[in-house]
Amino acid sequence: xxxxxxxxxxxxxxxxxxxxxxxxxxxxxxxxxxxxxxxxxxxxxxxxxxxxxxxxxxxxxxxxxxxxxxxxxxxxxxxxxxxxxxxxxxxxxxxxxxxxxxxxxxxxxxxxxxxxxxxxxxxxxxxxxxxxxxxxxxxxxxxxxxxxxxxxxxxxxxxxxxxxxxxxxxxxxxxxxxxxxxxxxxxxxxxxxxxxxxxxxxxxxxxxxxxxxxxxxxxxxxxxxxxxxxxxxxxxxxxxxxxxxxxxxxxxxxxxxxxxx
Numbered sequence: 001x002x003x004x005x006x007x008x009x010x011x012x013x014x015x016x017x018x019x020x021x022x023x024x025x026x027x028x029x030x031x032x033x034x035x036x037x038x039x040x041x042x043x044x045x046x047x048x049x050x051x052x053x054x055x056x057x058x059x060x061x062x063x064x065x066x067x068x069x070x071x072x073x074x075x076x077x078x079x080x081x082x083x084x085x086x087x088x089x090x091x092x093x094x095x096x097x098x099x100x101x102x103x104x105x106x107x108x109x110x111x112x113x114x115x116x117x118x119x120x121x122x123x124x125x126x127x128x129x130x131x132x133x134x135x136x137x138x139x140x141x142x143x144x145x146x147x148x149x150x151x152x153x154x155x156x157x158x159x160x161x162x163x164x165x166x167x168x169x170x171x172x173x174x175x176x177x178x179x180x181x182x183x184x185x186x187x188x189x190x191x192x193x194x195x196x197x198x199x200x201x202x203x204x205x206x207x208x209x210x211x212x213x214x215x216x217x218x219x220x221x222x223x224x225x226x227x228x229x230x231x232x233x234x235x236x237x238x239x240x241x242x243x244x245x246x247x248x249x250x251x252x253x254x255x256x257x258x259x260x261x
Contacts, residue, residue, distance in 0.1 A: 003233045004035035009083045010232065011076075013066060013129060014093035014148075016040025019200050021148065023048050023091040024221035028229045034088065037079045039064050066093050066125040076132045085140070088232045089133045091126035092148040094167070096224065107162045115163050122167035126174060130189075137209060141186035144232045147175050149191045152242035154243060155251040170244055179241030186237070188240035190231045194224045194248025215248030 010029045015022030015038040023038070026048065030036045035058040038045045042063055049061035062078045064071040079086050105114070126147050137143025152158065153168035172191055179189040196202070196210035198218035210218030227244045230236055245251060 002235055003229070004033045005029060005088065005232065005234075007038070008034045008046070008087045009038070009079065009085050010090065011037040011079055011086055011129075011133070012089035012090040012092055013039050013125065016063075017044040017049065017200070018041055018044075019221065021194065021197060021199065021221045021224050024225040025048050025090055025092060025148075025228045026059075027052065028222070028225040029088065029090075029232060030055070030059060031060075032229060032233070033052075034203070034232075035059070035083050037062065037075075037083075037086075039066070039075055039093075041065050066128060067120045069128060072125075073132060082172045084252040086133050086136060087140070087142060088144045088146075089129060090146045090148065090228055090232070091129055091171075094122040106160050110163055117209075118163035119167050119170070122164060123170045123174070126171055130174075130178065134187070137187045138182065138185045143182075143187040144236075145178070145187065146190040146228050146231045147171050147189070147191040148228070149175070149193045149243065149250050151193045151195045151245060151247050154193055155245065170229075175243070176241045183240050188231070188236065190236070190240060191243045192224060192227045192231070193243055193245045193247065195219060195245070195250045197221060197224060197246075209250075213248035213250040214253050217248070219246060219248055 012022055012026040015026045017023060026036050026038050030052050038048050038061045045061040045063055049059040049088035060082055064073050064075040104222045130145055149171040150168040153165035154172045157165050175189050175191040196206055196218045224246050227246050
């Protein structure tokens with residue numbers, strides 16, 4: 001059957017929230033047949049793994065702060081110790097977390113510590129995790145890395161969040177550079193760029209901006225998950241170094257008028 005991941009092990013970072021993009025991705029990969037490991041900065045990832053197990057999936061959870069190299073290494077060791085391999089990595093961790101809320105600010109107001117923290121969370125976690133899983137993928141001659149970037153930074157921008165924009169733009173550069181480096185050895189590296197997605201963390205202003213997209217609404221986490229599922233599949237073996245935008249056409253429109261009732 002096409003678009004199946006039976007026998008493959010997937011790790012989805014930033015998958016602790018019940019209604020977020022990370023868990024939507026984990027749920028879809030499990031439905032595609034993968035054994036799925038979930039991680040977040042708090043123990044709520046164990047609740048998400050239990051949900052998947054109740055649906056009949058093979059799942060595990062391990063809480064870790066991925067800005068800490070040793071915690072990230074322990075996570076990967078836990079997954080490979082249980083299942084022996086790791087063929088799909090989804091780098092979704094970033095933005096804010098319940099244990100470590102973020103805050104924006106004008107460019108001149110951002111401190112060096114804020115810059116370092118935002119880059120650590122939104123970019124360097126993907127670097128760390130990719131470095132940890134790639135040796136085994138390259139040895140196996142097979143693997144999928146999917147980075148969850150954003151339209152903010154790579155394609156668009158708004159005021160007062162320069163550090164986040166810079167980090168997400170950096171993630172796309174990382175995706176492309178890594179893709180061409182590992183392509184001859186059977187590993188693909190791609191990114192998805194969500195636009196305004198309706199999760200519990202969105203503000204009223206973000207919801208309003210979603211209404212102003214050509215589609216006329218915010219996206220759903222499962223719509224982002226569908227893009228990730230394709231890129232993680234065997235059918236996407238000739239797709240690498242790409243940025244798949246999931247934003248309802250928001251990045252291409254010049255007409256920003258909010259549709260009327």
